[in-house]
Amino acid sequence: MITVVQIVFVLGLIILIILFVFETRRHREVIPLPDDFREILSDYVRFYRELSDKEKEDFEKRVEYFLSSVQITGVGAQVEDLDRLLIGAGAIIPVFAFPDWQYINLHEVLLYPGTFNEDYDQSGADRPISGMVGSGAMQNVMILSKWQLRQGFINSHDASNTAIHEFVHLIDKMDGTVDGVPEIILERKYVPQWVSLMEETIRKMKSNGSDINFYGSTNHAEFFAVISEYFFEKPDALRELHPDLFDMLQRIFRTR
Numbered sequence: 001m002i003t004v005v006q007i008v009f010v011l012g013l014i015i016l017i018i019l020f021v022f023e024t025r026r027h028r029e030v031i032p033l034p035d036d037f038r039e040i041l042s043d044y045v046r047f048y049r050e051l052s053d054k055e056k057e058d059f060e061k062r063v064e065y066f067l068s069s070v071q072i073t074g075v076g077a078q079v080e081d082l083d084r085l086l087i088g089a090g091a092i093i094p095v096f097a098f099p100d101w102q103y104i105n106l107h108e109v110l111l112y113p114g115t116f117n118e119d120y121d122q123s124g125a126d127r128p129i130s131g132m133v134g135s136g137a138m139q140n141v142m143i144l145s146k147w148q149l150r151q152g153f154i155n156s157h158d159a160s161n162t163a164i165h166e167f168v169h170l171i172d173k174m175d176g177t178v179d180g181v182p183e184i185i186l187e188r189k190y191v192p193q194w195v196s197l198m199e200e201t202i203r204k205m206k207s208n209g210s211d212i213n214f215y216g217s218t219n220h221a222e223f224f225a226v227i228s229e230y231f232f233e234k235p236d237a238l239r240e241l242h243p244d245l246f247d248m249l250q251r252i253f254r255t256r
């Protein structure tokens, strides 16, 4: 005999299933890229320009998926199609060799007009920060400066790209620590070699100077982010001037 309790239970279950399906659908909804996305990517993103037609298609799909799953919010800055596409490109470039990659540790990117300081002040003299990955209350949030974001792609041969820098911090953070060792993508057996290569290079940077951005000598995490910018912006120069680093970064980002 069917009791009222059983009917209520079954009805409840049905409602839960409907909600679940609806939720999953909602999250999978893909927001199409703007009409002129190919033009914008070709004009601004050298990495994209150099891909084959098939790879370009993959890249576009992944940028679209990324932009559909992460909220981009302007804070005193207008978020234009160009900014959205550049943020998507910065996200996908370092993980292009990992087809199923998802930035599960990122929900929102805040776009500030210019640089800011550690208290997120956007005006005043001491504003050295052009991008950051949040922690604590800002967990799962990235902040980028619109001006620096664009400069990073406009000057595509200066070994500096704020978006790539910040996304590399996120990749590094995926294993729980931001320490310059992306354990989620670097095979364990190469970790000691990578750590000693970082240490040796930082030591050389401090004593002899280097063409590597000096900010990279701050700590291992900054070194990894800075040298990754160099790797994606000026791969040929890095291969020639720092072959060991180039080899290791190829291993990390699986680009060979």
Ligand SMILES: [Zn+2]
Binding pocket: 165, 169, 221, 222, 225
């Ligand atoms: Zn950094």
